[in-house]
Amino acid sequence: MKGIYENYMKLEFASKSNNEAFARIAVAAFASQLDPSIEELADIKTAVSEAVTNCIIHGYEEKDGIVKIECMILANTISIEISDTGKGIEDIETAKEPLYTSKPDLERSGMGFTIMESFMDEMKVESVLGLGTKVTMKKMIKKEAKEESTYV
Amino acid sequence: MNATYNKEDKLLILEITEEIDHHTTEKIRRKADYEIERFSPKRTIFDFNKVTFMDSAGIGMLIGRYKLVTMLGGTMEMVHVKPSIMKIFEMCGIPKIIKVG
Numbered sequence: 001m002k003g004i005y006e007n008y009m010k011l012e013f014a015s016k017s018n019n020e021a022f023a024r025i026a027v028a029a030f031a032s033q034l035d036p037s038i039e040e041l042a043d044i045k046t047a048v049s050e051a052v053t054n055c056i057i058h059g060y061e062e063k064d065g066i067v068k069i070e071c072m073i074l075a076n077t078i079s080i081e082i083s084d085t086g087k088g089i090e091d092i093e094t095a096k097e098p099l100y101t102s103k104p105d106l107e108r109s110g111m112g113f114t115i116m117e118s119f120m121d122e123m124k125v126e127s128v129l130g131l132g133t134k135v136t137m138k139k140m141i142k143k144e145a146k147e148e149s150t151y152v
Numbered sequence: 153m154n155a156t157y158n159k160e161d162k163l164l165i166l167e168i169t170e171e172i173d174h175h176t177t178e179k180i181r182r183k184a185d186y187e188i189e190r191f192s193p194k195r196t197i198f199d200f201n202k203v204t205f206m207d208s209a210g211i212g213m214l215i216g217r218y219k220l221v222t223m224l225g226g227t228m229e230m231v232h233v234k235p236s237i238m239k240i241f242e243m244c245g246i247p248k249i250i251k252v253g
Binding site: 017018020021024038039042043045046049050053056057106107108109110111112114115118 | 171173174175177181205207208209211212213215216235236240243244
């Protein structure tokens with residue numbers, strides 16, 4: 001992750017499903033320095049959980065691999081980059097469609113990308129077949145609303 | 153997850169006690185299916201009181217259980233759902249299919 005930032009962190013872990021909770025809690029802890037609302041924090045946790053699960057189920061197809069997360073804070077915005085070096089996505093536009101899943105046998109909802117897109121302010125997917133996938137998400141933490149509520 | 157069955161009302165209450173993600177759904181799915189198949193309840197309630205987190209893995213799991221419950225002639229509903237989880241249910245159109253409260 002390149003660019004100007006005020007704070008930065010990088011996390012690498014094995015593509016095991018029990019790391020999904022670890023990943024979203026770690027990112028939420030990093031994001032908490034922006035003083036997000038409970039709702040904003042829940043949005044971030046859900047989006048991270050979706051992206052990490054995609055790396056594990058689709059990128060590595062539940063085999064060994066490393067999931068990488070990089071987070072950057074600039075002003076009141078957190079950028080989160082989640083990547084794998086797995087199989088990659090053939091058709092990103094199809095994968096992003098609501099209810100689309102490449103693994104219907106697994107009782108997957110096909111709502112992962114839709115949730116990431118609507119819970120975060122920005123979402124970008126980059127993928128190369130055979131090389132891996134990178135999801136970049138941004139969320140601006142709104143200050144004004146909270147200051148108002150403290151006066152109530 | 154805790155299961156309580158009321159024989160008289162043919163009511164099965166499944167209280168989910170963990171965060172719901174891809175990792176935990178496998179265990180919840182197995183236990184829920186076991187209880188549903190064992191009792192073939194008229195009414196199945198998933199109690200979300202203790203659930204503080206759920207991602208889309210939960211949606212897939214719940215739709216799967218809904219199919220099983222209705223196939224056996226019963227009804228299903230979710231109760232005590234927190235706003236952050238309700239947001240996901242609404243986004244996925246769940247309240248149109250399954251009763252959520």
